[in-house]
Amino acid sequence: MLRGLLSVFLLLLSCGSLLAAEKPNFVWIMSEDNSSHFLSLFDSTGAQTPNIEALAQQGLIYEHAFSNAPVCSVARTTLITSCYAPRIGTFHHRRSFMVPMPEGVKMFPAYLRETGYYTTNNSKEDYNAKKSDDVWDDSSRKASWKNRAQGQPFFHVQTFTTTHESSLHFPVQDVQNKPTKTDPETVFVPPHHPKTETFKYTYARYHDRIQDVDQQIGELVDQLKQDGLLESTFIFYFGDHGGVLPRGKGYAYETGLHVPLVIRVPEKFRDQMPEKIGSRIQSFVSFVDFGPTVLNLAGAKIPDGIDGHAFLALGNAQLMEVDESFGYADRFDEKYDVVRTLRKGKYRYVRNFQPFNFDGLMNNYRYKMAAYQEWRELYDAGKLNEVQAQFFKTRPAEMLFDVEADPYETKNLADDPAHAKTLSVMRGALSIMLKGMPDLGFYPENYLAAHAADNPVAFGQQHKDEIAKLIETANLEVLSFDEARPRLEEALASSDPWQRYWGVIACTSHGKTASPLVKQLEAIATSDPENLVRVRAAEYLALHANVNPVAVLKKAIADAETATEANLILNTVVLLQDGQPGYEFNFQKSDFKHLKGDRGELNRRLEYLTEK
Template sequence: MFKINHSIIFRTCAILLCAITFKSCQTKQKEELPPNIVWITSEDNSKHYLKLFDENGIPTPNIESLAKEGLIFNRAFSNAPVCSVARSAIISGCYGPRIGAQFHRKIATVPMPDSLKMFPTYLREAGYYTTNNSKEDYNINKTEGVWDESSKNASWRNRGENQPFFHVFNIGVSHESSMHFTAEDMETKAPETDQNSFNIQPNHPNTKLFKYTNALYRDKIREMDRQVGEIIKELKEDGRLDDTFIFYYGDHGGVLPGSKGYLYETGLHVPMVVHVPNKYKYLVNNEIGSTVNGFVSFIDLAPTVLNLAGTTIPNGMDGKAFLGKDISAEELNARDETYSYADRFDEKYDMVRAVRKGKYKYIRNYQPFNYDGLMNNYRYKQLAYQEWQTLYEKGELNKVQSAFFENRAPEMLFDIEADPYETKNLATEAAFESILIDMRKRLSTWVKGMPDLSFYPEHYLIEKAFENPVAFGQKHKEQINNYVDLADLDLLNFEDAKNSLAQALGSSDPWKRYWAIIVCSTFGKQAMAMAPVIRTMTTKDSELINRVRAAEFLAISKQLDPSSVMTNSLYESEKPSEALLILNSIVLMTSSKYNYNFDIELDRISKTVKEDSEVMRRLEYLNVL
């Protein structure tokens, strides 16, 4: 018989017990000490100008350094191509047209949906120190409890001992305003970037001015990257690189003409890199140093941060997390769809929706006669915009370059891999019919599912919906879906649409009439059978904007000088957002496409209207101020 050595067994059990306890302690420590998270956001940068993402871009060594110990997100998208609307999606995790946050600049803010808080609030409740340095710019009412500090001096360094932190740092050096240089600057300030080291995108004229603008913009991106490096250095000095996720991303597309403010890839497709800290690699299932090709968008950022922090993602957010121990690499890389929206930009109205799935992009222009290049004062401070328009009016642009100043098709389909600058519309090509139908259905399902509040004019939403936009949308979902169906009549042949249009023009619902007139304007002269009814609406309709839309249709069809109807409607308006929509049509009518003349008397405009800052932009352009 062998003799049992109780001492050896005891020691063995003790070692095993310690190992189990240590493992348990490790797990407990991971649960108790969530990671720090830092966002570095640069203003007005699409992915097209960084070599890490595009061959036509420049090196950004500090951003590239983050990627070495992290992930490159090759398909990251803003849901809107302008600051406040994009940031509203980020802070809420919700689509703007569903919650009423889709208009830039805000005339009225909206509350968060009843069931939600701005997401940093959840982090604070979980013990995080939350700081923002320093841009907010939300179209949503600010609520208490979002930030411990939001200012130019905000820093994670003011937190409590061992307190996890979430910090946002905004870099503004590449903002659109940085391109507001003068002709004299061109002669005296040479860019660092070689003006022959990149290609001018095909929809732009290849001129000296466009080369200079491209080079100067790349200089701003170099400086932006240097500032990214400064933040990384601070974190390293504080010993925080091993326990901090660092996100770098652009806040929407770039500022070269036709980017910011437009639902093209240059306005939406942003660079994104996430540094994964050594201590928390177990929270990420993708291989470190790899590229993620799955689609992520700004509505996904809030749930992603909450997921990394180990807090519950609340019901009601439209986005879903793309990092966390429960997110598999396979599932993330399989994501291939993103949605976007464009409404008012400062004083300029449009209404465009888009979906990208895989390599295909579908754009729905709900008011295609409002061409892309319609005057927007802030955009046109940039000399390149001015030159682009001048060359068009002189007839010196090719077809692709001219498209910015011409009516758009109601729907457009692009193969982004073959045509990255969206210059060839495939929507009318038989070979792509099945793809077109599929993309059209996807977008319609999304628009109706929200439902999309922009099927009402902004002034009506401010008056009737903005106290609780989500509840208003649900209550009026059936009506909104009817308006969507009406708007989609412009996708039919006119003969197939005319009976429905005639019925809608006679409806007691003013917004059915509104959309019926817009569809007639899209059809133009094809819809002349509707002219007698629409002509009556220029004086008899109960809604001022419908009178204006009716005059707009007749003016597009060369049946009426719209100046009297539009100016009188402007004088009657007491609502700045209604007046802005009227002025949008007036500016369209004064453009070189139509050349109607307007004599607007400032004294006849309501005091409330003419003192609005966005209205003033239009009046300044029209030489009324």
């Protein structure tokens, strides 16, 4: 009897081992800061990448893969949480405060560990949400699948920094003195960039970096092969967001969001895939979908409370296919913006909620790049054409691009009557989405830090109706002033400070056509009880009514309570100093000694303002 029970036990144990052995392994390979435009596999103007192309021949090529954010910490948080950052409070780059994961949701590798996977990350995390101890078995520069138990399935993330933005922080003298492997005369320079020697050299140098990372990828794949793991391992290769030439990283255009994605399917599982190996997949996928896809392939339960869905499965399962992707761009280092975008089919709709914050507004780290510096110098000298100069000018509140006909988004179709229906549909779809989340980006960062940091998702649900009303006020920007005026007047007189805040911003978006409200805005600038509302009113008056803002903004800094609040105010200061007509503020570092909290981004602004 005992012998019989032992036999059954051993049989069950062997079955369990067999099932474990049949689980696929996963390796994610991320190259930093490069969009699909830089690889010839996706764009004829890109660099040759033979190792990535070899993966594609044995897998699937995703023509429409998107990071949901154009910068690393927000994008990587979206990847690891499978949640949209504006919903869970993780949407500012270089966080000023950490937030918890949504209740009942874990970073997805924790679910893999629960089913027996060994999870490793080498080595960049850069999350804006608090990480628990159950996510990684090892997250370090030494992390590898090699340290797992014998036969244990694994999930490994490998980030290559070779293509990071910093690789283009070279002295301008390099253009003449340090040759590139890629001939600068052979590279494609998109129409929004000036075709100068500096830009051609910068593109060539970046093509070299793409080829270098391709070699590193080949070496990693060879290691899997040597370890006998290649044919049991799904390999995902993708960029961690778009990159990194000017108007790529940090900006919610195709160049900032459209990433290369190749998934090599191991031979052991190819007969279980409904997709044909080597095919180009047209369905849209976003970073929120990557975690659920791995869980699905691993046979693990996909949790409730996330925003993504699986796009690959073993067997004949018919998974949901979509043709749209949602994106967002907010504070990027010290530079603030509020941009939401929806790509649907061949169209990209971009909603600039603060369109007067022009794209080229100073950001210290961006302007370490010689190409950025030259672009700005050429603009100041009046040497750019209309398309190239747009980066330094006020944007429309709405932009609509046909990215198949206009891949670098230079022709805004929002005012074209032939596209009025498309514009209306996409405007409505985006608005419904923002209200439904709801999107926390309609509160200033310092307010969220003080009131929502402990549980942003719960805060959003509790204030869902208020957020919807803020979005409606912000959307007065897309109406004519005559249509919007009654509701603008109502917003400016509201008892809710954030209604007044967005009412003023909407006025600034309307520009001089909102001049009938100047007296109301003057009263707000001098006497509104909310500091940031006074700042926004002074911003309007400075830009559109020739009212000097220096006294209001200096008092606002004196009244600010935190470094985060002051940094938001300084965004307005830089806008008014560097834009037209230009004002002098002469701030000193001593003006900011009283401020509490994380001063990292504030110090970046002060470095620029006090040393300029």
